[in-house]
Amino acid sequence: xxxxxxxxxxxxxxxxxxxxxxxxxxxxxxxxxxxxxxxxxxxxxxxxxxxxxxxxxxxxxxxxxxxxxxxxxxxxxxxxxxxxxxxxxxxxxxxxxxxxxxxxxxxxxxxxxxxxxxxxxxxxxxxxxxxxxxxxxxxxxxxxxxxxxxxxxxxxxxxxxxxxxxxxxxxxxxxxxxxxxxxxxxxxxxxxxxxxxxxxxxxxxxxxxxxxxxxxxxxxxxxxxxxxxxxxxxxxxxxx
Amino acid sequence: xxxxxxxxxxxxxxxxxxxxxxxxxxxxxxxxxxxxxxxxxxxxxxxxxxxxxxxxxxxxxxxxxxxxxxxxxxxxxxxxxxxxxxxxxxxxxxxxxxxxxxxxxxxxxxxxxxxxxxxxxxxxxxxxxxxxxxxxxxxxxxxxxxxxxxxxxxxxxxxxxxxxxxxxxxxxxxxxxxxxxxxxxxxxxxxxxxxxxxxxxxxxxxxxxxxxxxxxxxxxxxxxxxxxxxxxxxxxxxxxxxxxxxxxxxxxxxxxxxxxxxxxxxxxxxxxxxxxxxxxxxxxxxxxxxxxxxxxxxxxx
Numbered sequence: 334x335x336x337x338x339x340x341x342x343x344x345x346x347x348x349x350x351x352x353x354x355x356x357x358x359x360x361x362x363x364x365x366x367x368x369x370x371x372x373x374x375x376x377x378x379x380x381x382x383x384x385x386x387x388x389x390x391x392x393x394x395x396x397x398x399x400x401x402x403x404x405x406x407x408x409x410x411x412x413x414x415x416x417x418x419x420x421x422x423x424x425x426x427x428x429x430x431x432x433x434x435x436x437x438x439x440x441x442x443x444x445x446x447x448x449x450x451x452x453x454x455x456x457x458x459x460x461x462x463x464x465x466x467x468x469x470x471x472x473x474x475x476x477x478x479x480x481x482x483x484x485x486x487x488x489x490x491x492x493x494x495x496x497x498x499x500x501x502x503x504x505x506x507x508x509x510x511x512x513x514x515x516x517x518x519x520x521x522x523x524x525x526x527x528x529x530x531x532x533x534x535x536x537x538x539x540x541x542x543x544x545x546x547x548x549x550x551x552x553x554x555x556x557x558x559x560x561x562x563x564x565x566x567x568x569x570x571x572x573x
Numbered sequence: 574x575x576x577x578x579x580x581x582x583x584x585x586x587x588x589x590x591x592x593x594x595x596x597x598x599x600x601x602x603x604x605x606x607x608x609x610x611x612x613x614x615x616x617x618x619x620x621x622x623x624x625x626x627x628x629x630x631x632x633x634x635x636x637x638x639x640x641x642x643x644x645x646x647x648x649x650x651x652x653x654x655x656x657x658x659x660x661x662x663x664x665x666x667x668x669x670x671x672x673x674x675x676x677x678x679x680x681x682x683x684x685x686x687x688x689x690x691x692x693x694x695x696x697x698x699x700x701x702x703x704x705x706x707x708x709x710x711x712x713x714x715x716x717x718x719x720x721x722x723x724x725x726x727x728x729x730x731x732x733x734x735x736x737x738x739x740x741x742x743x744x745x746x747x748x749x750x751x752x753x754x755x756x757x758x759x760x761x762x763x764x765x766x767x768x769x770x771x772x773x774x775x776x777x778x779x780x781x782x783x784x785x786x787x788x789x790x791x792x793x794x795x796x797x798x799x800x801x802x803x804x805x806x807x808x809x810x811x812x813x814x815x816x817x818x819x820x821x822x823x824x825x826x827x828x829x830x831x832x833x834x835x836x837x838x839x840x841x842x843x844x845x846x847x848x849x850x851x852x853x854x855x856x857x858x859x860x861x862x863x864x865x866x867x868x869x870x871x872x873x874x
Contacts, residue, residue, distance in 0.1 A: 339678025346671055347664050427626055427662070428679055429651035571630045 336430050340438040348442075356449060363453050436564035440557060577640040580604050580726045580758035586624055586634030593782060595620055598634070600777045600787040602726075605755045607748070609769035609790070610762040611853055612779040618762040619659070621779065622730050626656060638726065652681060655719030659731035661711040665704025669697055672718060680722035691717035709740040716747060727751065729761040733768060741765075745772055766849035770794075776849060778856055781864070785856045790849065797852055798832030798844040801825070809838050816852075817859040828855040 581602040588595040595617055602608040612618050623629045625636050627647055636643040638650045663672060669692055677683045692699055695713040703711065712732060719727055727748070733741040749772055751757055763769065769776055769790065777787040786793075797816070803824045807815070814835060816828040828851065829835040832844050 335678040339675045342678070343667070343671070343675045346667060350666075427628065427651070427656040427658075429648045430679060431648055571628060 337434050337437055337441075340430060340434060341441060344438055344442055352446065359450060359453055363456070432565050432568035435568040436561050439564040440561045443560060444557070577604060579640065580606070580638065581608075581625070581760055582635075582637040582640075583621075583625060584635040584637070586621065586636070587632045588620065588624055588629070589632055593617070593620075595624065595631075595782045598624075598779070598782070598784055600784060602758055602760050602775070604758055605752070606774045607752060607759040607761065607772055609766070609773035609776040609849070610760060610779065611764060611766055611769065611776055611849065612762075613764060613857065616779045617782040618764075618779060619730055620782075622728060622760075622762055626728065652722075653724060654726040654728060655722065655724035657712070657715045657719050657727065657729040657732050659734055661703065661706075661715055663703050663711075663714070665702060667703055668701060669699040669703075669714060669717075672714070673699075676718060676722065682723040684721050684723065688717055688721035691720060709736050712736060712740070712744065716744065720747070720751060725757055727757065727759045727761075729759065731763055732761065733763065733765060741768065748772060766853055769849050773849075778853055780857050780860050783860070785860055793849070793852055794847065796831055796833075797847045798829050798835060799847050799851060800827050800829060800835060800839065800842050800844050802827065802839065802842050806839065806842070810835060811838075817855040817862070819855075819858070828852070 579601050581600075583601070584599050586595055586598040593615075598617070598621055600608075610618055610621070620629070624631045624634075625643070627636075627644060639653065641650060643650055667675075673685055673688055676688075677685060689699070691697075692714075695710070695717060697706075697710055697714055697717065703714065706714065716732070729748075733744055736744065745768055748759060748761075752759065761769075761773075773790050775787065775789050776793065778785040800810075801824060804820070807818065807825060807827060810827065810829060811834065814829045814831050816830055819826040828847065829844075835842070836844055
């Protein structure tokens with residue numbers, strides 16, 4: 334445990350500048366998001382606005398988040414989490430630490446980082462719930478988290494891919510494309526006319542409930558497990 | 574201290590690259606011994622050390638440290654050894670103070686006081702970023718780390734390459750001090766053989782991934798000799814004793830591995846003493862000729 338703490342200390346020191354930039358990017362994004370919500374709220378007549386319009390707004394906002402995230406350092410970034418070839422890993426291998434210790438450090442750092450983002454999103458949630466319909470909020474947050482967690486999973490795959498197949502750049506592109514595609518697919522899905530005449534509001538609510546279950550019962554453990562496994566494999570891999 | 578006979582036993586390590594391979598590398602570093610691991614640049618020194626430390630995978634072979642299988646007891650053994658690389662592996666944004674915290678958690682026997690006393694001795698500022706250190710300071714910092722957790726075995730990869738003579742001498746003195754109690758061992762790769770003349774007990778020569786010899790330094794220096802004679806006098810020497818021959822306009826220079834025997838057959842000849850550099854150069858030349866002959870035969874076939 335002492336070794337894990339030491340490694341975490343080292344990782345934190347090494348990634349501090351990168352993490353700070355990402356956090357600042359996230360906070361700027363959050364601030365813009367809050368301003369936009371206020372703007373929407375003040376300029377829209379909710380009685381006249383249809384669910385379809387609101388969902389379209391959401392789509393625009395998600396695109397905006399997505400681009401800003403990338404510009405500001407992205408919410409999750411594979412180069413940050415992936416064990417780097419070269420000096421640091423060489424050093425690690427000569428130390429009496431296991432691949433498990435190192436993978437554990439990466440996962441705990443990732444979760445610690447997520448707490449920061451969750452804190453930010455919590456602020457957004459409280460603010461948004463005061464101004465928007467709660468159902469839209471649940472929907473948007475779900476999509477937001479889903480994308481975030483899937484991105485972690487993909488990041489793990491990127492790491493595996495980078496180490497096993499050396500297709501690093503291709504994997505990053507895939508990550509970015511999926512990061513953009515997932516929210517859009519979900520929004521399009523939510524805009525489908527309901528076959529049984531169920532009100533759209535009810536439909537979105539059900540979708541949100543399913544997403545919530547998926548997120549916390551399946552996706553969170555799966556993403557964390559995959560991420561840990563990817564890091565373990567990366568650290569177990571020796572240079573040839 | 575645990576009782577063991579050999580600090581390192583390397584048995585028939587093999588590793589292949591497209592243009593290079595380690596060919597059944599074997600040698601032993603006895604406890605309490607400074608082993609110099611010599612060879613030209615690209616001879617396979619670093620690859621061997623990386624293989625021994627499991628930084629890179631090997632194709633076959635066995636590594637034992639402190640009489641234990643290294644690959645089976647890697648973590649426990651690594652707690653008892655220290656490694657110094659030719660280039661600092663510490664990230665430039667860290668400071669010596671950070672390293673103290675990091676290593677303090679990783680090595681059970683880390684001694685903060687020893688570390689800080691080395692920092693003081695080496696005049697290393699604990700709060701300065703490593704990126705700002707000179708090459709000599711970086712090497713001294715690595716040594717300070719290596720010597721602060723009571724490691725029984727020190728593995729050094731070209732520790733003095735690129736250092737000025739004053740710092741090099743300092744490093745050698747520190748290594749000698751480390752060896753004083755007879756409980757420690759050192760495996761040190763270098764191509765600067767003059768250093769090993771001063772401190773090494775044994776030396777292993779590698780060339781093109783093959784071990785040419787692994788022998789005690791005093792035996793090597795005592796037995797080998799360099800004879801300057803005429804070409805026709807070569808026939809008087811036992812071919813088995815000849816390491817390699819160099820021709821010049823005055824005659825030949827021949828290195829023999831048994832100077833006493835050579836003195837008996839050529840009593841009139843002056844047989845000069847050799848140093849490790851001479852030995853390394855002549856052995857490598859011989860190995861090259863043999864390789865060239867072999868490839869010539871293959872081409873003819």
